Amino acid sequence: MIIQTSLLQELLEAQPHLHPQLYFKSSLTALSHAMEDQVLAGADQPVIIASFQRERFYRQEAHRYARISEKSNQVYVLAAPETEFKTCSDRYETIAFDAKDGLSHEWHLIVVGQQYAVCLLCREHPLSPGRSRMPPLPHIDQSRRFEGIWTFDRGIACQAARLFLNRIRRYQPALKPKIAAALALVEEAETVSANQVDPAPFADRLVMYLQAGQYKQNKAYRQIAAQEARERLINSITAAIRRSLDPNQILTVATQELGQALQSDRCLIYRCQATENSATLEYEFVLDPATVVLMQGKLWPLRTNPLFQQVVTSQEPLQVQNTQTHPQLQGAKSFQARLQQANVQALLIVPVLYQGQLLGIVELHHCQPTTTEIWSDADVSLVEAIALQVGVALIQAKAYADLEDLNRQLEALDRTRSNLIAITGHELRTPLSTIQVCLESLASEPDMPANLRQVMLSTAVSDAERMRKLIQDFLTLSQLESGRVVWNPEPLPLQEIVDLALSSLRVSANNSKLPKITTDVPAELPLVRGDGEWLVEVLSKLLDNACKFTTDQGQVRIEAHPNGGQMLEVTVTDTGRGIEPDRLETVFDRFYQEEGALRRTTGGTGLGLAICRQIITNLGGEIWAESAGKDKGSQFHFTIPIIQ
Numbered sequence: 194m195i196i197q198t199s200l201l202q203e204l205l206e207a208q209p210h211l212h213p214q215l216y217f218k219s220s221l222t223a224l225s226h227a228m229e230d231q232v233l234a235g236a237d238q239p240v241i242i243a244s245f246q247r248e249r250f251y252r253q254e255a256h257r258y259a260r261i262s263e264k265s266n267q268v269y270v271l272a273a274p275e276t277e278f279k280t281c282s283d284r285y286e287t288i289a290f291d292a293k294d295g296l297s298h299e300w301h302l303i304v305v306g307q308q309y310a311v312c313l314l315c316r317e318h319p320l321s322p323g324r325s326r327m328p329p330l331p332h333i334d335q336s337r338r339f340e341g342i343w344t345f346d347r348g349i350a351c352q353a354a355r356l357f358l359n360r361i362r363r364y365q366p367a368l369k370p371k372i373a374a375a376l377a378l379v380e381e382a383e384t385v386s387a388n389q390v391d392p393a394p395f396a397d398r399l400v401m402y403l404q405a406g407q408y409k410q411n412k413a414y415r416q417i418a419a420q421e422a423r424e425r426l427i428n429s430i431t432a433a434i435r436r437s438l439d440p441n442q443i444l445t446v447a448t449q450e451l452g453q454a455l456q457s458d459r460c461l462i463y464r465c466q467a468t469e470n471s472a473t474l475e476y477e478f479v480l481d482p483a484t485v486v487l488m489q490g491k492l493w494p495l496r497t498n499p500l501f502q503q504v505v506t507s508q509e510p511l512q513v514q515n516t517q518t519h520p521q522l523q524g525a526k527s528f529q530a531r532l533q534q535a536n537v538q539a540l541l542i543v544p545v546l547y548q549g550q551l552l553g554i555v556e557l558h559h560c561q562p563t564t565t566e567i568w569s570d571a572d573v574s575l576v577e578a579i580a581l582q583v584g585v586a587l588i589q590a591k592a593y594a595d596l597e598d599l600n601r602q603l604e605a606l607d608r609t610r611s612n613l614i615a616i617t618g619h620e621l622r623t624p625l626s627t628i629q630v631c632l633e634s635l636a637s638e639p640d641m642p643a644n645l646r647q648v649m650l651s652t653a654v655s656d657a658e659r660m661r662k663l664i665q666d667f668l669t670l671s672q673l674e675s676g677r678v679v680w681n682p683e684p685l686p687l688q689e690i691v692d693l694a695l696s697s698l699r700v701s702a703n704n705s706k707l708p709k710i711t712t713d714v715p716a717e718l719p720l721v722r723g724d725g726e727w728l729v730e731v732l733s734k735l736l737d738n739a740c741k742f743t744t745d746q747g748q749v750r751i752e753a754h755p756n757g758g759q760m761l762e763v764t765v766t767d768t769g770r771g772i773e774p775d776r777l778e779t780v781f782d783r784f785y786q787e788e789g790a791l792r793r794t795t796g797g798t799g800l801g802l803a804i805c806r807q808i809i810t811n812l813g814g815e816i817w818a819e820s821a822g823k824d825k826g827s828q829f830h831f832t833i834p835i836i837q
Contacts, residue, residue: 194364195291200244200299201316201341203356208349211342216315218337219410220403224313225302227399229257231311232264232304239264239306239382240375242357244271244296246317248278258285267375269361273297280365288364300339305347305354305382312350315341351383423575426454430582440590444476444583451555451579452478455572458485459537459558462583463493467505467551470496485560486535499525500542505551510543510573514566536560541568543576547584555580605782621663624656666800669730670783673807678727680811684720684836685728687753687761693725694732698740706745708767710736713752720836721761727808728833731816734801735765735829742827743769760814760832772820772827780818781806805831 205211216224225243232239241261245251251272262268268285272278273292281287290296303312317339344350355376362372430447437443444462452460459479465472477489495501499521504511513519516537522529532540537558545553555576559567568576631653635646672678691714698707721728732751739749747768756762772780783803809816809831816831 195294196360196363197293197295199295199316200301200353200356200360201314204314204342204349204353207352207356211344211349213340213342216339216341216343218339219407221300221313221315221339223399223403223405224343225254226257227395228302228304228311228313229254229261230398231309231395232261233257235264235306235309237264237306237308238267239304239309240267240354240358240378241265242269242271242301242303242354242361244299244301244357246273246297246300247292248272248275251278261285267371267378269357271296271361271364282368286361286365286368286371288361290364300341301353301357303350303354303357305350305379307382307385309388310347310350310382310385311343311345311388312353313341313343314353315339315343345388347383347385347388351379354379419571422454423571423578426450426575427578427582430579430586440587441475443586443590447579447583447586448476448478451576452480452557455557455568455575456480457541457557458560459488459535461488461493461556461558462545462553463556464553464587465495465551470494472554488535494528494531497525498528500540501554504542504544504554508544508546508549508551510541510577512539512541512568512573514539515562516540538562539567541573541576543573543580545580545584545587547588552584552587555583621660624659627656628653666804670800670804670807673804673811678811680724680727682722682724682812685723685725687718687721687763688714688716690721690725690728690732691751691753693729694736697729697733698736701737702740707740708743708745708747708749708769710740710749710751713750715753718753718755718761721833722836723812723833727812731805731808731831732763732765734805735831738801739765739767739769739827739829743767755835756832759835759837761835762830762832764828764830766826766828768826770827771823771825772818773823774820777818777820781816809833 201213205213232241243254243258245254251270258268258270262285269288270285271288271290273294273296274289278287278289280289298317300315300317301313303314304310305312317337342349358372358375358379362369429450430443448460448462457480459477461474462476463472463474471492471494474488474491474493477487479485479487500511500513503521513522516522516529516532516539522532535558538561539559541557543555544551545555557568557576631649635641635649641649691712695710695712698710736749736751743749749768750764750766752764752766754762781802783800806816813834814832816829818827818829820827
């Protein structure tokens with residue numbers, strides 16, 4: 194059965210002189226508890242009717258009504274069921290009404306006895322303007338509001354009890370005999386002139402419950418304020434991340450905001466990895482620079498820091514209440530001394546993680562001795578949230594840097610493509626044109642003099658060789674970069690490599706005048722480990738470059754000596770054109786041509802040094818160039834492992 198009418202409205206119509214008041218949920222709870230406690234403290238056996246809007250509100254009071262039922266056999270509890278609440282006759286009567294019933298919006302408690310009678314009838318939300326007896330009120334609170342009557346007037350309480358008992362009888366006709374007895378008790382109680390109880394205990398209980406409600410409300414407000422501060426802090430750091438992808442700016446803001454929010458003497462954020470020995474303290478906030486030692490820019494030990502090692506292992510925050518007595522620090526005297534130098538009495542360490550990988554640390558310091566907990570669970574949770582944002586910022590910055598690096602690589606590839614087009618256009622088309630002219634001349638001039646015919650043939654052969662070298666360099670570099678080369682490392686004497694390279698150079702010179710070439714390769718040098726064919730290729734290309742950019746009056750020198758005990762360093766020095774200092778690294782790029790692809794005075798593809806770098810790197814060595822500048826010669830160095 195569903196009854197849409199309001200019980201409060203029925204009472205107001207029966208008692209037109211009543212004026213409903215505005216109540217808040219906390220006030221209703223305090224009043225209800227005080228009324229129930231008055232029943233429990235008295236010797237009367239009253240009729241008690243309680244109506245809860247929902248089962249969940251009843252469940253909070255079920256234990257109280259189990260005690261109240263010991264005082265009276267006329268106890269009725271009503272609620273709209275949500276899980277287990279149902280109509281039942283046990284220690285007291287429970288009556289389930291439909292959630293669409295008018296009672297689902299109301300809160301009622303009626304007590305009628307010989308010594309004590311009171312009623313509380315309220316309806317949630319104001320009634321419509323046409324039916325409400327109260328003027329519209331401004332919205333003053335977000336809590337639930339009720340409109341209703343609370344009175345000790347016996348006549349009104351008895352009238353409310355009769356209305357409610359009649360409604361219960363409509364819900365549960367089977368309770369007619371019991372309800373008839375309850376109505377008789379109500380009629381008898383109505384004849385009593387006034388309440389015969391001391392109101393002081395009721396007032397005391399009411400004040401107590403109101404104070405408890407006020408405390409809970411203040412606690413809720415403090416929690417809301419703390420949550421608001423937390424959200425504001427996180428939002429400010431999130432805004433910094435959105436404004437900039439510069440990790441320095443983001444971490445500076447995060448350090449300052451977090452330090453100010455938690456009022457810690459010192460707040461540090463530093464980037465590090467789990468395997469590092471130490472980290473530089475890059476970002477610092479101190480609450481009072483006049484009394485707190487500044488640590489920004491200093492090295493902070495990690496390997497000898499047992500607290501850091503524990504955080505790395507557990508990947509959980511770690512709070513130390515007293516650094517002087519903490520057991521993990523007793524065996525780490527050097528690190529404890531660093532803490533004393535910085536006057537760190539207590540600290541909180543929170544890891545900055547991304548997918549289980551350590552990116553950095555957020556660290557808070559307290560520099561005054563204390564016996565109380567400095568950072569609450571809420572504070573630790575806040576620092577964890579900030580650490581999460583810092584991790585996101587670092588990953589985003591890294592992704593942005595990787596994207597920039599990728600863009601630079603794409604730009605380099607584009608330049609390579611342009612250079613390739615220019616080089617193939619120049620290096621292939623020019624010799625092809627020469628070969629074509631020579632062959633056409635030989636074909637169309639059968640009576641050409643023998644000496645001129647020989648010049649034509651020599652020119653065609655020379656340019657064909659030039660094309661072969663270009664194509665060979667393309668293929669060689671492609672093999673090296675794709676990893677398709679099969680290496681055959683073996684012990685080799687360096688002198689043998691030098692001799693083969695010089696022999697190859699003289700053959701390719703084809704009677705051209707070369708600069709003076711000298712060698713300084715001591716006989717006692719240890720054997721090197723490498724692929725002989727590729728080492729000869731490296732040295733041949735370096736010598737070819739040195740001779741190409743050095744006049745026949747200049748000099749080229751080959752030297753070798755041990756480097757660091759495990760490597761042998763080979764140097765090719767020339768007195769030729771030299772290299773500008775800002776181009777010492779770029780000369781190893783593919784297709785690099787100092788004069789440009791179409792304006793150079795020497796031949797070549799610009800692939801020789803790129804091939805040399807690929808070979809030396811794959812053999813486990815390094816290659817680099819040195820030069821004092823233009824027309825001051827150059828030195829090309831490479832290292833190769835020594836047989837141990």
